[in-house]
Amino acid sequence: MGRKLSVPEPNIDELCQRYMDGWSSLKLAKYYGISKPTVLRRLRITGIKRRDIRVRGSMHPNWITGKIINKDGYVKLNVGGGKRVFEHKLIMEKHLGRKLIKPEEIHHINGDKQDNVIENLELCKDRADHKRKHQQYNWSTNYLCCQRCKKTEIKHEAHGLCINCYQWIRYKGDRADG
Numbered sequence: 001m002g003r004k005l006s007v008p009e010p011n012i013d014e015l016c017q018r019y020m021d022g023w024s025s026l027k028l029a030k031y032y033g034i035s036k037p038t039v040l041r042r043l044r045i046t047g048i049k050r051r052d053i054r055v056r057g058s059m060h061p062n063w064i065t066g067k068i069i070n071k072d073g074y075v076k077l078n079v080g081g082g083k084r085v086f087e088h089k090l091i092m093e094k095h096l097g098r099k100l101i102k103p104e105e106i107h108h109i110n111g112d113k114q115d116n117v118i119e120n121l122e123l124c125k126d127r128a129d130h131k132r133k134h135q136q137y138n139w140s141t142n143y144l145c146c147q148r149c150k151k152t153e154i155k156h157e158a159h160g161l162c163i164n165c166y167q168w169i170r171y172k173g174d175r176a177d178g
């Protein structure tokens, strides 16, 4: 109470930001004149998991646990300082080794906006390019996959059915084996 420290009490956002910038908990402890367990406790309060020493900063898969899903179904991450960023953008930027440039967009190949592994992400140079990707990947205009077998490997025939399933449904009435 009223105790003056040589270094001010760490602002928790600032502490988190430094941690995510790659500062070790020991370095933070020394910098703020507090113990390492105190640093770790503060990081834990904000939901940041302790970083694996071998994997630096934001490259670590567990560096943040503060995930939210926004109203459009995208994953946003808490990056400290009250800032949230889109997970898919962050992952793409890491993959590219640069920031995204204005008209660029990211496409989720399997259509799942929350599946942000790099294999599921594709960089589009602008909105038109992104639209094209949707047309290219959508199995048919109105269906993502065959409504019966759930596959996309076989060509769409009609009514959301692949050739095989369409034939099956069409002729099953005539066949004893169904």
Ligand SMILES: [Zn+2]
Pocket (backbone or CB within 6 Å): 106, 107, 108, 130, 133, 134
């Ligand atoms: Zn897309």
Ligand SMILES: [Zn+2]
Pocket (backbone or CB within 6 Å): 146, 147, 148, 149, 150, 151, 154, 161, 162, 163, 164, 165, 166
């Ligand atoms: Zn089918």
